[in-house]
Amino acid sequence: MKLPFVESHKIKMVESIKQSSPEERKQWIKKANYNLFNLHSDQVFIDLLTDSGTGAMSDKQWAAMMLGDESYAGASSYFKMKEAIKNILGFDFFLPTHQGRAAENVLFSAMIKDGDLVPGNTHFDTTKGHIEFRKATAVDCTIDEAFDTASENPFKGNIDLNKLEEVLSKNPTEKIPLIIVSVTCNSSGGQPVSMHNLKAISSMAKHYHIPVFFDSARFAENAFFIKTRESGYENKTIKEIVKEMYTYADGMTMSSKKDAIVNMGGFIAFNDEELFKKASVYNIMFEGFLTYGGMSGRDMNALAQGLDEGSEFDYLQTRIGQVAYLGNKLKDMGIPVLLPFGGHAIFVDAKKFLPHLPKEEFIAQTLAVEIYLEGGVRAVEIGTIMADRDPLTRKNRYPDLELIRMAIPRRVYTNSHMDYIATCIFNVFERRDQIIKGYKIISEAPILRHFTVTLAKV
């Protein structure tokens, strides 16, 4: 018999989690103003809010923490991180930052000005927030198929080269400071970008003399999909694929809380020394001195080790295999899930799940609340609330897709947790006809409102 697929790790330390009653959850979510971000973590049984900073570090990462060098300047931990970035990603220059959005803040301070256009595949919410905060515009050039939840296109993170060419050819070069390619594309469902597409973007950008930066939170998961889905890459290692990917980038921003499997941290990496120097000024202002930039030495050590582990095939197969395990369960139960499954999360199509609910009542948010009430599972809305209001008209932006995202933390839950989650969603699906009312907004922030919005039942 063929030996079955198994996880590439065993467990050395455990953390207890507590179940709650439906009555308790009803009270708690009401008190949280129906915003799942307001729940206390002990009110949540299985937490799929995000895969960001929620992973379990390895024994080797914890060992590296003990060797952290907390010197203010020139710490050995900084040089370890520098070496890992050079070896794995190929960049000569880098700046540590406390997380991904801090990297965006620093880089964009050096590059983006009022009135600029920043084309890319669907920009992540903090990326878009930092672009719009500078009165610039994020232009979404993702392929149309990305918004068709039933399409099985293997690279739904790809940029539509015609759309990109349109932006680049119709606008003055000075107005386009950079192109941002998100690998994998979080906002369109953790969908990968093919090597073929990265190469084509790079050559078009070179023609127009515009730098390309990869928003790299899940670069290793992207490489895994290239290996398993793109012809010509099946016999290459993840690290070889990663190296090739970054030959098509001029730089990158990184939220290390994802594929570097640390709880906090980020960085910017570049080829261009001039840009590095320009960004350094902002790094010192916003983050800290150049050799720590908002990170402690021990965290830089764990990050360096995590970059290496996170770009190993066996780890990625376990990780992405578990996400697919949950996805296949839901699919077999008839739940409308986004296909093909992304690397870090399973997305449920809330419009298909609750077709009778009007979009003004926040369909995906309603579904996320119901799933919490059912079994204490916390997912997140990726829909109208997250889409924010149009910065000019201040009207709600209604995205094509209303999704809930169930992000799977790295190396944290087992497959029996996945079974529990699937049953929880199935039970909500069985009673979906009784979910006839959604929510209305009571208060909201002017930007990135989903974190703090308060809601009431319609």
Ligand SMILES: *Cc1c(COP(=O)(O)O)cnc(C)c1O
């Ligand atoms: C998480 C993430 C960010 C922001 O990083 P933080 O560490 O949360 O600040 C940016 N881009 C993408 C694609 C992300 O997934």
